[in-house]
Amino acid sequence: MHNGKLSPFLKGALVVGFLFLYVPILSLIVYSFNASKLVTVWGGFSLRWYASLFENEQILSAVWLSVRIALAAAAAAVVLGTIAGLVLARFKRFPGSTLFAGMITAPMVMPEVITGLSMLLLFISLQQLIGVPTERGFFTIWVGHTTLCMAYVAVVVRSRLVEMDKNLEDAAMDLGAKPLKIFFVITLPLIAPAIASGFLLSVTLSLDDLVTTAFLSGPGSTTLPQVIFSKVRLGLNPEINALATITVLVVGSFVVLANYFMLNAQRKRDRAIAEAMRADAPKLPDVPLESLGRPGRA
Amino acid sequence: MSLLRKLSPGRGSVIAVPYLWLTLFFLVPFLIVLKISFAEQDIAIPPFTALTEYADGYLNVKLNLSNFLYIFTDEFYFDTYLSSLKVALFTTIGCLLLGYPIAYAIARTDPARRNVLLMLVMLPFWTSFLLRVYAWMGILNETGLINSFLMSTGLIDEPLHLFHTDFSLYIVMLYAYLPFMILPLYSNLVKLDLRLLEAAADLGARPMKAFFTITLPLSKNGIIAGSMLVFIPAVGEFVIPELVGSSETLMIGKVLWNEFFDNNNWPMASAVAAVMALILIVPTALFHRFETRELEGKNHA
Amino acid sequence: MKDAVASAQLPAKEAGQQAYLKIAGVVKKFGDHTAVDHVDLEIHQHEIFALLGSSGCGKSTLLRMLAGMETPTAGKILLDGQDITRLAPYNRPINMMFQSYALFPHMSVEQNIAFGLKQDGLPKDEISARVSEMLELVQMKKYATRKPYQLSGGQQQRVALARSLAKRPKLLLLDEPLGALDKKLRQQTQLELVNTLEKVGVTCIMVTHDQEEAMTMATRIGIMSEGQLLQVGTPSQIYDYPNCRFTAEFIGETNLFGGAVAVDEADRVEIDAPELGGRISIGHGITGPKGMEVWASVRPEDIRVDIRPVEPGPNRARGKVREIAYLGSYSVYHVQLGSGKVVKAMVPANRWYEAGETEPTWDDEVWISWRDDMPVVLTA
Numbered sequence: 001m002h003n004g005k006l007s008p009f010l011k012g013a014l015v016v017g018f019l020f021l022y023v024p025i026l027s028l029i030v031y032s033f034n035a036s037k038l039v040t041v042w043g044g045f046s047l048r049w050y051a052s053l054f055e056n057e058q059i060l061s062a063v064w065l066s067v068r069i070a071l072a073a074a075a076a077a078v079v080l081g082t083i084a085g086l087v088l089a090r091f092k093r094f095p096g097s098t099l100f101a102g103m104i105t106a107p108m109v110m111p112e113v114i115t116g117l118s119m120l121l122l123f124i125s126l127q128q129l130i131g132v133p134t135e136r137g138f139f140t141i142w143v144g145h146t147t148l149c150m151a152y153v154a155v156v157v158r159s160r161l162v163e164m165d166k167n168l169e170d171a172a173m174d175l176g177a178k179p180l181k182i183f184f185v186i187t188l189p190l191i192a193p194a195i196a197s198g199f200l201l202s203v204t205l206s207l208d209d210l211v212t213t214a215f216l217s218g219p220g221s222t223t224l225p226q227v228i229f230s231k232v233r234l235g236l237n238p239e240i241n242a243l244a245t246i247t248v249l250v251v252g253s254f255v256v257l258a259n260y261f262m263l264n265a266q267r268k269r270d271r272a273i274a275e276a277m278r279a280d281a282p283k284l285p286d287v288p289l290e291s292l293g294r295p296g297r298a
Numbered sequence: 299m300s301l302l303r304k305l306s307p308g309r310g311s312v313i314a315v316p317y318l319w320l321t322l323f324f325l326v327p328f329l330i331v332l333k334i335s336f337a338e339q340d341i342a343i344p345p346f347t348a349l350t351e352y353a354d355g356y357l358n359v360k361l362n363l364s365n366f367l368y369i370f371t372d373e374f375y376f377d378t379y380l381s382s383l384k385v386a387l388f389t390t391i392g393c394l395l396l397g398y399p400i401a402y403a404i405a406r407t408d409p410a411r412r413n414v415l416l417m418l419v420m421l422p423f424w425t426s427f428l429l430r431v432y433a434w435m436g437i438l439n440e441t442g443l444i445n446s447f448l449m450s451t452g453l454i455d456e457p458l459h460l461f462h463t464d465f466s467l468y469i470v471m472l473y474a475y476l477p478f479m480i481l482p483l484y485s486n487l488v489k490l491d492l493r494l495l496e497a498a499a500d501l502g503a504r505p506m507k508a509f510f511t512i513t514l515p516l517s518k519n520g521i522i523a524g525s526m527l528v529f530i531p532a533v534g535e536f537v538i539p540e541l542v543g544s545s546e547t548l549m550i551g552k553v554l555w556n557e558f559f560d561n562n563n564w565p566m567a568s569a570v571a572a573v574m575a576l577i578l579i580v581p582t583a584l585f586h587r588f589e590t591r592e593l594e595g596k597n598h599a
Numbered sequence: 600m601k602d603a604v605a606s607a608q609l610p611a612k613e614a615g616q617q618a619y620l621k622i623a624g625v626v627k628k629f630g631d632h633t634a635v636d637h638v639d640l641e642i643h644q645h646e647i648f649a650l651l652g653s654s655g656c657g658k659s660t661l662l663r664m665l666a667g668m669e670t671p672t673a674g675k676i677l678l679d680g681q682d683i684t685r686l687a688p689y690n691r692p693i694n695m696m697f698q699s700y701a702l703f704p705h706m707s708v709e710q711n712i713a714f715g716l717k718q719d720g721l722p723k724d725e726i727s728a729r730v731s732e733m734l735e736l737v738q739m740k741k742y743a744t745r746k747p748y749q750l751s752g753g754q755q756q757r758v759a760l761a762r763s764l765a766k767r768p769k770l771l772l773l774d775e776p777l778g779a780l781d782k783k784l785r786q787q788t789q790l791e792l793v794n795t796l797e798k799v800g801v802t803c804i805m806v807t808h809d810q811e812e813a814m815t816m817a818t819r820i821g822i823m824s825e826g827q828l829l830q831v832g833t834p835s836q837i838y839d840y841p842n843c844r845f846t847a848e849f850i851g852e853t854n855l856f857g858g859a860v861a862v863d864e865a866d867r868v869e870i871d872a873p874e875l876g877g878r879i880s881i882g883h884g885i886t887g888p889k890g891m892e893v894w895a896s897v898r899p900e901d902i903r904v905d906i907r908p909v910e911p912g913p914n915r916a917r918g919k920v921r922e923i924a925y926l927g928s929y930s931v932y933h934v935q936l937g938s939g940k941v942v943k944a945m946v947p948a949n950r951w952y953e954a955g956e957t958e959p960t961w962d963d964e965v966w967i968s969w970r971d972d973m974p975v976v977l978t979a
Binding site: 006007009010011013014016017018020021022023024025027028031038039040041080081083084086087091094096099100101102103104105106107108109110111112113114115117118119121122124125128143144146147150154155204207208210211214215225228229232233235236240241243244247248251252255256259263 | 321325400420421422428439480526530581586
Binding site for chain 1: 666667668687688689690693694695697698699701703704705714715718719746748749750751752753754762763766780784
């Protein structure tokens with residue numbers, strides 16, 4: 001009644017849900033091979049939009065800027081977010097802990113128009129006060145993305161730490177390792193998968209961010225989403241279809257492969273555990289406890 | 299290496315690094331927004347007046363309340379807030395109605411297939427949000443997928459007007475936010491102890507009854523977390539109404555954007571943001587609470 | 600069988616020896632809650648000491664204070680003459696085998712065992728010599744390069760033991776050492792573990808909620824309840840001479856009769872026990888005024904059940920069989936007395952056959968009785 005067998009209603013929900021999620025993406029891909037400039041009017045198969053995409057200087061330089069920002073922001077977000085996640089999971093109460101926890105959650109849900117505007121106003125005020133940052137661009141976007149992404153990393157790292165057996169850290173301390181050493185030798189390797197997925201999530205979020213970036217970018221620092229936005233605002237654009245197809249294929253194959261390897265590793269591990277458990281089959285005959293001389297029995 | 303040195307003196311400095319960052323780049327900016335919302339638009343760089351003036355030994359503080367007065371008296375702003383909340387609410391309800399059965403179905407399939415399904419839910423989330431919104435432009439417009447399909451079957455003679463309507467706004471909102479509903483619901487539902495349902499069935503509850511009396515109440519934390527994860531950002535959504543919404547549908551994110559980028563009225567944009575943040579404080583606190591509770595629940599399991 | 604001179608049962612090594620570990624007046628408070636309440640305890644070298652109590656009794660907190668994971672609110676801990684009360688865990692010559700082992704999942708068996716030695720900065724060849732010595736000790740040589748998840752529960756336990764012994768600690772702490780194993784494996788492993796510990800000769804304190812485990816493994820046991828150490832003694836002392844009702848009921852099963860002291864002579868006490876409907880006579884004296892409220896504890900295996908009336912006197916009563924639990928070699932009879940009190944009596948399976956009697960069944964009238972050297976008088 002539970003596992004494996006779903007009622008027709010649930011099966012239907014799955015089919016409808018996944019059609020809803022995937023039909024738009026598939027249509028995007030199909031139209032990218034359309035020869036016609038009118039994206040939705042089929043004019044035969046062609047790769048011309050891919051060719052023109054790779055000749056579009058504006059898009060290529062935006063991609064390069066976006067990638068650089070994404071890597072830098074993800075790197076910073078991973079460091080800050082891991083520390084924040086550690087604080088959330090391990091330091092239960094400290095002065096201002098409620099505010100701290102709130103500041104971690106809020107950026108994830110806060111509408112980006114608010115965070116974008118507020119951060120821009122901060123940079124303007126800082127510029128008036130201390131003269132830096134002198135202009136908006138790579139640095140200001142990097143700060144904005146780092147702040148947004150570190151919240152996600154912190155949440156992912158925290159939930160991994162909460163699941164982790166706290167005795168492992170105690171055991172390391174008991175065996176003579178000092179706190180900092182424990183963090184690097186025990187904790188960090190064990191939360192590495194969470195940190196890795198936090199990094200990937202950060203890269204994705206940063207590459208994808210439009211609204212915060214729009215507030216924080218200046219002339220000469222146009223990221224990929226900004227270019228896409230300015231183009232699609234004017235209507236359908238076959239080059240964007242080609243770009244979308246490449247994105248979907250790259251991300252899709254990466255996710256599928258990662259998932260495949262993770263599942264494989266998990267399956268191997270499960271097999272090893274099952275095998276190991278067989279070693280516990282009792283080797284000695286089961287000795288009744290009474291014959292072991294339990295004291296006190298007359 | 300500087301990180302190493304910072305960590306070693308103990309807890310205090312470990313906390314300080316992310317704490318200072320968030321205070322400087324998240325909390326302080328809010329206060330600045332609040333401050334500038336009391337300023338007046340000015341032709342200057344930056345384009346607003348200062349709140350304080352020092353002259354002849356007097357410190358004059360000039361708070362301009364007109365931005366807020368305007369927001370609270372002008373019907374345009376009131377309607378915009380109301381309409382944003384309405385769009386966000388309907389989007390949330392739609393995501394819940396569509397997302398719950400999907401999350402439930404995924405949680406109840408066998409573990410091997412469950413991972414694949416979960417990955418399929420996540421996959422669109424990993425690809426560009428902007429491009430996914432764009433995809434709908436090609437589906438909804440006059441010559442788009444829906445219209446050409448309906449025309450070719452002869453059901454309609456003239457293309458339906460789907461694009462830049464409330465219909466297109468809602469369908470794309472639903473589309474973009476659905477994964478945010480499914481994931482927290484799934485992670486809650488997958489933890490449900492199936493023996494509870496067996497016990498309910500054993501005590502005579504039919505599956506429907508068991509669902510409404512056992513599963514649904516127990517998934518409350520997941521429902522609230524997912525709903526807030528959809529509702530809060532949806533209130534301030536800018537991209538979707540801008541690209542596929544009707545020009546008559548008022549959304550506060552769009553209004554803020556226009557005040558800032560088109561009218562260059564920073565104080566007004568700040569006031570709009572401040573009021574929006576105020577409206578969203580309660581749902582944000584709710585989200586925070588139930589997210590934390592979800593996590594602690596995991597801890598006890 | 601039960602001679603009154605309890606001290607004769609003390610292990611020889613205890614006599615006249617200095618305490619190796621001394622816990623003096625240790626208190627631990629968490630907010631308003633007192634987890635450990637003025638515990639005094641002395642442990643001797645080479646001893647295997649068990650702290651026994653139900654969950655939440657403070658035994659684990661006491662253990663964590665010994666390991667240094669918690670700092671006492673008050674009191675002192677001395678190990679081998681050194682005050683370690685405030686020493687950091689990583690500076691203590693104490694190691695712990697954790698509940699469910701806490702083996703580092705990303706390290707092999709060898710690396711787990713070497714971990715503590717590496718922290719001490721020992722030379723490489725010494726580390727590898729010590730690791731292989733430890734692997735030998737717990738017979739895990741074959742598995743040296745495996746990861747913890749590739750080991751069975753019993754093997755994990757042995758690796759955890761090797762890891763905690765590798766640094767040759769002055770004191771070994773064991774937190775529910777066999778709690779993660781299933782029952783059958785546990786009984787076999789108890790003996791294996793004791794053998795290893797005795798071979799190494801390390802001083803041990805273990806924490807457990809399982810009285811069989813404590814009784815089988817420990818040389819002495821300390822009973823804890825609500826943060827207090829109620830009684831310390833050898834397993835047989837604790838079982839035969841509990842000093843309070845909690846211990847009497849916690850270790851094994853017993854029947855408790857409350858009453859007032861009626862006669863108190865040098866070699867005899869009589870207690871008026873209304874629940875029994877008569878007097879309980881005990882063949883040794885206690886020090887307490889006449890009329891003092893006391894309890895007599897009588898173990899089920901010390902109670903005799905007869906189907907024929909016994910001569911009137913102390914230590915006996917008439918009752919009705921309410922319940923019989925057949926447990927193979929013996930049965931437990933639940934006999935309800937006139938006062939309503941239900942007394943449990945353990946009757947060997949062959950008792951009725953050997954006496955040529957038919958065994959009583961539900962609602963039959965029976966007589967219970969015991970010898971006056973059986974009960975223990977409890978004043979708390």
